[in-house]
Amino acid sequence: MRKIHTEHSQDVMCGWTKLEVLHEKNKSLSTLKKEAGEQTRCGRELLSQLVWEMYQISLKAEEEPIQVGVSGKPYLREHEDIFFNISHSGEYVACVVADVPVGIDIQHHAEGRIEKIANKILSPSEMLQFEQEGRSAESFYHFWTKKESYLKFTGEGISCELDQLLYEKCRFYDLNLWNEYTVKICTPDDWEGKIIVKEVELSR
Numbered sequence: 001m002r003k004i005h006t007e008h009s010q011d012v013m014c015g016w017t018k019l020e021v022l023h024e025k026n027k028s029l030s031t032l033k034k035e036a037g038e039q040t041r042c043g044r045e046l047l048s049q050l051v052w053e054m055y056q057i058s059l060k061a062e063e064e065p066i067q068v069g070v071s072g073k074p075y076l077r078e079h080e081d082i083f084f085n086i087s088h089s090g091e092y093v094a095c096v097v098a099d100v101p102v103g104i105d106i107q108h109h110a111e112g113r114i115e116k117i118a119n120k121i122l123s124p125s126e127m128l129q130f131e132q133e134g135r136s137a138e139s140f141y142h143f144w145t146k147k148e149s150y151l152k153f154t155g156e157g158i159s160c161e162l163d164q165l166l167y168e169k170c171r172f173y174d175l176n177l178w179n180e181y182t183v184k185i186c187t188p189d190d191w192e193g194k195i196i197v198k199e200v201e202l203s204r
Contacts, residue, residue, distance in 0.1 A: 011193040012102055012185065013054055015046045015200040016094040016177065039093055043086035045202050046095035051082065054097055073155030085152050092178065096185060098193075103153030103186040105145040109137040121147065121162035138182065145184035146172055153186035 048059045059065040067077045086095045090108030126143050133139035175183040
């Protein structure tokens with residue numbers, strides 16, 4: 001099916017929705033599986049709605065529209081010129097859709113293992129900035145979402161240690177959507193559109 005360019009076709013459309021999750025530390029395996037299934041369902045529903053809004057294409061009319069490439073990056077089987085990415089954390093799921101490669105990462109500010117992870121993934125310059133900013137959760141998740149969104153943007157997987165990761169030909173955008181969350185989008189450095197953010201109501 002040929003995509004129809006709408007007024008937003010040159011933009012990055014970011015849709016998000018809030019999940020119903022249990023706020024407890026030790027969740028049962030069945031609860032975790034149920035929540036993971038709901039995250040996947042909501043992510044695909046967001047994708048379907050955004051693709052329809054931007055290109056007038058119904059993914060629901062296609063058989064297995066989402067495929068996974070060799071590197072693990074998902075793509076639309078019949079529309080390889082439409083790019084998307086999905087992320088979820090805590091109570092939220094978000095999806096971005098665009099005419100250009102794009103990556104998004106959401107992270108809820110969990111305090112648990114920040115110090116241990118930071119020592120493994122931050123470069124010397126990032127670690128210095130992390131320390132100057134008081135080793136805060138906000139600072140740590142700034143770097144974490146930057147790395148994750150970049151890897152999802154390139155779709156090449158982890159080819160080096162995260163503390164050696166170089167950011168090439170890209171640009172980052174921060175979305176301040178919710179308290180205690182960091183959201184970052186990565187696009188090509190020469191992309192000149194705008195980011196449209198909207199809450200999407202999904203059927204439950």
